[in-house]
Amino acid sequence: MKKSLFFYALLFFSLNISFSQVSDSDVLLTISDEPVLATEFIRVYNKNLDLVQDDSQKGVESYLNLFINYKLKLAEAKSLGYDKDPVYLKELKTYQNQLTQNYLTDKDVTNELVLEAYERTINEVKAQHVLVRIENFETDTLQAFNAVLAFKDRLKNENFDSLKKEIHNGKNIFVEDLGFFTAFKMAYNFESKAFNTNVGDVSNPFRTKFGYHVVKVLNKRKSKGEVSVAHIMIANTQKDNTLVAKDRILELHRLLVQGEDFGNLAKQFSDDKSSSVRNGELKPFKSGQINSTKFENTAFSLKEIGDISDPIKTQFGWHILKLIKKTPVPNFNKIKKDIEKKVGKDSRSKLVRSKMIDKLLIEYNVSEKNPNLVLFQSDLFFDDSNKYWDLLNEFNNTKVFLQIKDRSYTFRDFIDFLNKNNKSINKKWDKELIINHQYKFFLEQSLLQFKKDNLEFENQDFANILDEYREGLLLFELMQDKIWEGAKNDTLGLKVFYNNNIENYLWPNRIIGSIASSSSYKTIKKVRKSWLNNNSNDEIDKSFNLRKQNVIISNGEFELGQSPLPENFRLRIKSPLSKIIKENDTFFVVKVEKFIPKSQKTFLEAKGQLISDYQNELESRWTLELKSKFHIELNEKVLQNVKSIISK
Numbered sequence: 001m002k003k004s005l006f007f008y009a010l011l012f013f014s015l016n017i018s019f020s021q022v023s024d025s026d027v028l029l030t031i032s033d034e035p036v037l038a039t040e041f042i043r044v045y046n047k048n049l050d051l052v053q054d055d056s057q058k059g060v061e062s063y064l065n066l067f068i069n070y071k072l073k074l075a076e077a078k079s080l081g082y083d084k085d086p087v088y089l090k091e092l093k094t095y096q097n098q099l100t101q102n103y104l105t106d107k108d109v110t111n112e113l114v115l116e117a118y119e120r121t122i123n124e125v126k127a128q129h130v131l132v133r134i135e136n137f138e139t140d141t142l143q144a145f146n147a148v149l150a151f152k153d154r155l156k157n158e159n160f161d162s163l164k165k166e167i168h169n170g171k172n173i174f175v176e177d178l179g180f181f182t183a184f185k186m187a188y189n190f191e192s193k194a195f196n197t198n199v200g201d202v203s204n205p206f207r208t209k210f211g212y213h214v215v216k217v218l219n220k221r222k223s224k225g226e227v228s229v230a231h232i233m234i235a236n237t238q239k240d241n242t243l244v245a246k247d248r249i250l251e252l253h254r255l256l257v258q259g260e261d262f263g264n265l266a267k268q269f270s271d272d273k274s275s276s277v278r279n280g281e282l283k284p285f286k287s288g289q290i291n292s293t294k295f296e297n298t299a300f301s302l303k304e305i306g307d308i309s310d311p312i313k314t315q316f317g318w319h320i321l322k323l324i325k326k327t328p329v330p331n332f333n334k335i336k337k338d339i340e341k342k343v344g345k346d347s348r349s350k351l352v353r354s355k356m357i358d359k360l361l362i363e364y365n366v367s368e369k370n371p372n373l374v375l376f377q378s379d380l381f382f383d384d385s386n387k388y389w390d391l392l393n394e395f396n397n398t399k400v401f402l403q404i405k406d407r408s409y410t411f412r413d414f415i416d417f418l419n420k421n422n423k424s425i426n427k428k429w430d431k432e433l434i435i436n437h438q439y440k441f442f443l444e445q446s447l448l449q450f451k452k453d454n455l456e457f458e459n460q461d462f463a464n465i466l467d468e469y470r471e472g473l474l475l476f477e478l479m480q481d482k483i484w485e486g487a488k489n490d491t492l493g494l495k496v497f498y499n500n501n502i503e504n505y506l507w508p509n510r511i512i513g514s515i516a517s518s519s520s521y522k523t524i525k526k527v528r529k530s531w532l533n534n535n536s537n538d539e540i541d542k543s544f545n546l547r548k549q550n551v552i553i554s555n556g557e558f559e560l561g562q563s564p565l566p567e568n569f570r571l572r573i574k575s576p577l578s579k580i581i582k583e584n585d586t587f588f589v590v591k592v593e594k595f596i597p598k599s600q601k602t603f604l605e606a607k608g609q610l611i612s613d614y615q616n617e618l619e620s621r622w623t624l625e626l627k628s629k630f631h632i633e634l635n636e637k638v639l640q641n642v643k644s645i646i647s648k
Helices: 002-008 038-051 060-079 086-101 107-121 142-157 160-167 188-195 245-257 262-269 293-301 332-345 348-363 372-379 394-398 411-420 431-458 460-489 491-500 521-532 537-544 603-629 636-646
Strands: 027-031 034-037 123-133 173-181 211-222 226-235 312-314 317-327 380-383 388-391 400-404 407-410 510-518 552-559 581-583 586-596 632-634
Touching (some): 027 636, 038 636, 107 348, 123 142, 123 160, 142 211, 188 211, 226 245, 226 262, 226 293, 245 262, 245 317, 293 317, 332 348, 372 380, 372 394, 372 431, 380 431, 388 394, 400 411, 400 431, 411 431, 431 460, 510 521, 537 552
Antiparallel strands (some): 123 173, 226 317, 312 317, 400 407, 510 552, 581 586
């Protein structure tokens, strides 16, 4: 808890402030010859000012003292080697990697994809398609493209069932009715083609990871949201030859109309054993998630909770449905985060990554076309016996293969990359295709890694946040060792401090009793009367809270003048019961069983507050020691400029 609060006070987004009278190189102060820039102080002051609870410390001079104390502790942490500790470095690295991810995506593209996905969530498209399947390693795909192109007009003009019967083979040609679907139900490029094709039209051929498609759009509509139903199913095939499924379902429907319980009938008679044990309830579903249009349409047609359908027949048997719940598509703000997660996991993420790579290519002036690929290809061979890639000419190992700013990547670096990914490389491809394909990945990874490694120097916002975490983590570890744990474990020091400040550790005036509260004056009046009649708290609770919570009773020890006692509560000498007290919109009555006057806390009773006070005392002493240990030099001229900027 202490750690989270500590970092909360340190980690904020940086403010973009124009320092008109202070240059980036102006040094406000030095601590043992380590410079502290004026721009840093101004940024931290403006960002953290609201966190300073003591108004007397919000002036520049007072805050500067807090800032210097902070920097002294950091100097001490470094002098003691805390910044070299492996545990510290590991935690810092973990945070840096997490933070970096926020700066390696194109936020504009992500936002566009999120909005697009939501639009496709609140709408549905109904489509059919023809797929000519091809394997990923196949490079000659013209035949497949021409085949699916020939099916385009046939899909548009011919009877679908007849076409399916003629050409669908379930191996390399698929003709399928996809029903209605929304975002994230299909591959992204398939989804986009369907949503962007007009109703009644057939798309041009396009490729997915499965092969070449043409898609025909039959209908578009607003999404129906999600529905939850229970059902009773009588299967078409029955072990009992005397049972006619239709007759049984009609009899069950008659019983339901007469008032029989749906859940009981589902448990007894439904052939869907996976749902019958749950009173027939199915998992909630959306359009396109049930393999029966009839079942889906019936479910969504039910209006009121508890409505029961007429018997319907599907390919599975006869059904009666009962509406459990209907949920419309939530508004954008409610599901935005969920959509963002889906975009990050979906094939859409490739678009975000691709846009980021395009930006980095421009930023670092790198061409996607690498002239060294030709030489590399001629020199590359695969050792079948040892299953690794290598170069015929070992002198090319050190030859520069790729240059990103000041970082060089050699032929050997790319060879190592190939061998690292060897298992995922499709050996059916020819060598040129392998090299071009793997180079794309190598280039992307190299660009992203270079960006990661240099982000702190290229992005001031990132650098500020990372610095604050770096310093905050150092300071936490130092304070933990020097002050917090030290104070808790210094029993002798705690006792001395307690004895020297014993007057600060007193029990206030207290009562032992009960507090009753209610929003109703009449109710609280009756409670008071019940207490006068010596009714117990349990009796009162049972009497007043039979159907709903009308009164709340709290028992225990309470400090006078402190919550939960009402502010206007006063002890009464002649009666253990208070008058009825109104506070805001709530009425109170207090029953006092015992009054405990102010008294001295023992060492153990005061220990919690004692440790906190002792920690503050130790920190104060320690800070004075640090001011003696480290030489501090303040630039008064720069300080005056800082004051004039902050005062504006």
